[in-house]
Amino acid sequence: MKKLLFAFTSCLVLSATVMGVTGCNKDKDDEKEETPVIINVPDAKLAAQIRLKLKLDAAADITKDDILKLDTLNLDAENDRVDALVPIADLTGLEHAENLSYLHLGFTSVVNLTPIKDLKKVTYLRINNTKVTTLAPVSAYTTLTYFNANTVTTLTDISPLAGNKGLKEIILRSVPFGDAGMATIKNFTSLYRINMRQTGVTDITVLAELMAAGALLDTTPGAAEAGGAVLDLRQNSGIDCNLLAPYASKIANGVEGCSL
Numbered sequence: 001m002k003k004l005l006f007a008f009t010s011c012l013v014l015s016a017t018v019m020g021v022t023g024c025n026k027d028k029d030d031e032k033e034e035t036p037v038i039i040n041v042p043d044a045k046l047a048a049q050i051r052l053k054l055k056l057d058a059a060a061d062i063t064k065d066d067i068l069k070l071d072t073l074n075l076d077a078e079n080d081r082v083d084a085l086v087p088i089a090d091l092t093g094l095e096h097a098e099n100l101s102y103l104h105l106g107f108t109s110v111v112n113l114t115p116i117k118d119l120k121k122v123t124y125l126r127i128n129n130t131k132v133t134t135l136a137p138v139s140a141y142t143t144l145t146y147f148n149a150n151t152v153t154t155l156t157d158i159s160p161l162a163g164n165k166g167l168k169e170i171i172l173r174s175v176p177f178g179d180a181g182m183a184t185i186k187n188f189t190s191l192y193r194i195n196m197r198q199t200g201v202t203d204i205t206v207l208a209e210l211m212a213a214g215a216l217l218d219t220t221p222g223a224a225e226a227g228g229a230v231l232d233l234r235q236n237s238g239i240d241c242n243l244l245a246p247y248a249s250k251i252a253n254g255v256e257g258c259s260l
Contacts, residue, residue: 003141037064041093049075050093062093070097077107078129091115105130106148113137128171135160142166149175150195155191159184168222169193169198173232182206191215192223197257207231208243217250233257 039062041047051058053073054066073094077085087111094100094116102124103116110130115121117137125138130152139160147164148171149155157176161167167188177184178200185194186206194207194216210216218228229250233239234257241258244251248260 038062039064039067039093039096042091043088043092045088046090046093049073049085064096067096068099071099072102073100074104075108076104080107080108149172160185166190171195172199173197174199176200179203186210188217189213190221192201192220193230195232196236197232201236202238204233204239204243211244211247215248218252228253231255
């Protein structure tokens with residue numbers, strides 16, 4: 001009987017020991033850190049700017065956790081004298097910047113917006129003075145409040161912007177979208193600033209309709225804080241400025257290109 005009891009007790013102790021070891025090993029496994037996901041940013045100049053923004057070491061990997069902290073990225077190359085920004089051409093890697101809300105690509109060498117097509121939080125997008133040829137990659141955007149494609153003469157179709165019904169400011173100077181593009185402008189009922197100078201537009205009926213609905217006036221929400229409504233219609237031959245005359249008293253800055 002004693003032998004049986006000893007054997008049973010030994011079995012219990014051994015089982016407890018094994019379970020304890022297994023439990024400890026499991027705890028140790030749980031404590032292991034997950035391997036960081038490294039983001040591929042093949043454009044070295046872009047990678048350098050991301051590291052600067054995130055305060056990473058110059059040679060540090062950019063991880064998924066890092067890039068999720070990126071909410072603004074200003075790559076404005078207008079005054080770049082050392083080729084730190086102008087050569088940036090490939091936006092690959094920014095598709096992982098899921099919290100990005102502000103992106104300024106002005107004067108860079110970017111022509112393709114495909115890498116940023118799935119971003120959901122972008123409110124400010126600036127591609128001025130680039131050679132971007134199509135806005136199709138950002139056709140799913142609905143959150144833009146500011147868009148600037150100043151002098152992007154390689155663009156002709158602005159319809160991919162149509163879903164951004166909350167747009168307040170749009171700069172399209174020298175973008176040759178013509179009268180066809182006014183169907184897209186009609187969607188922007190919150191606008192208080194528009195620059196459509198030299199765009200090939202001849203019919204501004206849409207602007208009068210927007211004003212009748214409360215847009216493009218000093219009373220439009222946000223306009224007062226920005227110094228009033230701003231409209232630039234210069235260098236568009238044949239437009240009938242009389243269409244806007246009924247709203248002249250509500251546009252203190254006047255309408256550039258029209259005598260109201």
